[in-house]
Structure formats: C-alpha cells, structure tokens
Amino acid sequence: MHLKFSQDIETLLQRLADRPLTISAILAETSERGFSLAIGLLTLPFLLPMPPGTGTILGAVCFLLALQMAMGKHKPWLPRAIANFKFPKEIAIGLLKNLKRLTKRLEKITRPRLLKLAQNRYVWRLNGLWIAWLAFLLALPIPMTNPLPTVAILLLAIATLEADGLLMCVAYVWGIAVTIFFGFLGYSILQAPGLILENLSLSHFLN
Numbered sequence: 001m002h003l004k005f006s007q008d009i010e011t012l013l014q015r016l017a018d019r020p021l022t023i024s025a026i027l028a029e030t031s032e033r034g035f036s037l038a039i040g041l042l043t044l045p046f047l048l049p050m051p052p053g054t055g056t057i058l059g060a061v062c063f064l065l066a067l068q069m070a071m072g073k074h075k076p077w078l079p080r081a082i083a084n085f086k087f088p089k090e091i092a093i094g095l096l097k098n099l100k101r102l103t104k105r106l107e108k109i110t111r112p113r114l115l116k117l118a119q120n121r122y123v124w125r126l127n128g129l130w131i132a133w134l135a136f137l138l139a140l141p142i143p144m145t146n147p148l149p150t151v152a153i154l155l156l157a158i159a160t161l162e163a164d165g166l167l168m169c170v171a172y173v174w175g176i177a178v179t180i181f182f183g184f185l186g187y188s189i190l191q192a193p194g195l196i197l198e199n200l201s202l203s204h205f206l207n
Contacts, residue, residue, distance in 0.1 A: 021086070021089070021092040022085060022086050023061065023078060023083050023084075023085055024078070024084055027078070027083070035076055035128075035157075036157040036158070037161065038061075038065055038076065039062050039131060039157045040154055040157040040161075042058045042059075042062045042065075043135075043138075043150050043153045043157070044098060044102075044150075044154065045058060046059075046146040046147070046150040047146070047147055047150055060139070061078065062131070062138075062153070063132050063135040064078065064082075066129070066135055067132050068128065069124060069129075070126075070129040071125070072121070072125050102154070110159075110162050111162070112162065112163045113167075114168075117165035117169075118159070118160075118164060118168060124160070127156055127168070130156065130172065130175060131153055131156055131157070133179075134149040134152050134175055134178070135149070135153065137179070138150060140182070145182070145185075148178045148182075151174060152174045152178055155171035155174065
C-alpha cells in the first residue's frame with residue numbers, strides 16, 4: 001500500500017529539482033491535505049538538530065495551521081511573508097527524505113480504518129485543536145522534550161491524512177501521556193524554589 005503522504009513527498013522532491021520549496025508551494029500542491037503534510041514537514045525538524053530560532057518560526061506556523069483546522073477550515077491560509085518563506089534546498093531535501101523514510105515504515109501499519117471516526121468533521125476540528133495544544137507544548141523552552149509532542153503531532157497528522165482512526169487513537173493516547181508528563185514537569189518546576197528555600201532553612205537551622 002502506498003500512502004498519500006508518500007506520494008505528496010515524492011511530488012515535492014521532484015519539484016525541488018527546478019524550483020525552491022516554499023510553504024505556499026506545499027499548500028498549493030496538496031490542497032486540503034496541505035494541513036497534514038505541512039504540519040508534518042514543519043514538525044519533523046524538531047526531531048533533528050536545528051539552527052537557533054528556527055524552531056520558534058516552525059512551531060508558530062504549525063500552531064496557526066492547527067488553529068485553522070480547529071475552526072473547521074479546509075483551505076490553509078498563511079500571511080504572505082510566512083507562506084513565501086523558502087527552505088534552503090539542502091535542508092528541504094533532507095527533511096523530505098527523512099519524512100519519506102518515516103512514512104515507508106508507517107506504510108506497514110497505516111491504512112483507512114474506523115472511518116466513521118477518521119472522517120468525522122468534528123473529529124477533524126478536534127484534531128486541529130489537539131495539534132495546536134501539542135504545538136504549544138513544543139514551543140515551551142524545556143530542553144530535551146521536543147521529541148515527545150513531535151511524535152504525537154506526526155502520528156496525528158499522518159492519521160488525519162490517511163483516514164486511519166486507529167492511528168488517531170494511538171496519537172491521542174500518546175498526546176495525553178505527553179500532557180501528563182508536561183504537567184508533572186511544570187508542577188516540579190513550580191515546587192523547586194520552595195524546596196530549595198526549605199533545604200536552605202533546614203541547613204541554617206542545623207548549623
């Protein structure tokens with residue numbers, strides 16, 4: 001079975017032979033599927049080393065596209081300055097090839113399933129809201145945590161594109177686990193100053 005995701009990536013790789021890759025080109029090439037494909041492409045770099053500042057831009061665009069899904073939009077829109085952003089050719093080819101490797105592995109397990117769930121318009125909007133939340137977690141300046149929400153976003157983007165309701169459920173379970181982890185992490189960070197002061201007071205008392 002050949003995923004739509006793989007076909008879109010192949011088309012974009014061919015396009016790179018004679019012209020730069022822009023976000024607007026991705027959206028134009030994939031139409032409504034552009035939501036899922038663009039979100040997948042914008043999220044994948046979070047699994048790889050990135051130049052400083054790049055993550056903020058990519059995360060913001062991913063968040064904006066996800067909000068449009070949550071609002072029930074079926075045609076992606078971005079401000080012109082963002083839509084015309086050109087990916088450096090080497091980076092674009094690397095991203096597409098890495099994403100293609102990922103989709104080849106998913107081809108073994110991904111197929112249209114639980115279609116009443118996967119193709120429900122309200123689920124489409126819920127997926128957008130969930131991706132927006134995960135993109136927010138992705139933007140938090142917490143070292144070494146990027147892969148956690150990234151995996152959930154990628155799974156949900158591919159599940160949405162391929163109408164795989166079962167994979168959607170897996171993505172939601174992973175996303176809930178990630179949310180709980182971030183909640184625990186946030187609680188620990190908030191408690192840290194109090195614990196430090198408590199330890200300092202205890203040390204002072206013992207001395």
